[in-house]
């Protein structure tokens with residue numbers, strides 16, 4: 001593998017051009033291909049009604065609760081990542097289906113209400129920002145879209161308070177201590193944004209909680225005192241060393 005700067009710049013440009021082409025072609029391809037359920041793959045809808053029921057997305061959504069990550073006061077999610085919710089989240093992110101953020105965001109309403117109650121009142125939704133390289137590849141920020149759908153439906157305030165300070169490797173390959181080290185100071189609060197009193201962090205998947213912990217740390221350092229978290233799906237932690 002070469003590290004020649006000119007070559008690397010060229011491959012980066014080629015990758016950007018390809019991503020741009022894929023984005024431009026996506027609406028045409030979507031018209032040609034039959035719509036399939038993002039969870040079970042059956043033809044006909046973005047998420048079929050059976051999956052919406054089964055995954056706890058129908059109505060205001062199902063809620064599961066557990067201990068909040070360090071530095072957070074409350075946490076809730078819709079259901080387990082293993083199964084249909086995970087399929088839907090992966091379809092949204094990796095199969096270029098940003099429209100799936102709408103039903104997933106709607107399904108988060110009950111989880112958000114439960115966390116709001118525990119925090120003591122209305123709270124502002126703050127999406128966990130996607131890594132800039134992944135954002136550039138996909139062309140959309142999935143957590144921001146999910147949070148926006150939930151905020152519109154509830155309704156409640158949403159402010160993209162956080163930004164990433166650097167790129168990080170995929171966390172699921174790392175042990176617990178390594179995850180903490182990698183996530184240290186990875187988030188910063190945007191300059192010039194007024195900090196709300198109560199904040200609920202929103203993400204697609206909650207695995208070790210290291211991402212939420214790091215984001216909450218940045219908010220606390222900026223002066224925010226009451227922080228809760230919600231995720232679409234909770235993933236059982238395999239690598240917890």
Ligand SMILES: [Zn+2]
Nearest residue numbers: 037040048051
């Ligand atoms: Zn389905």
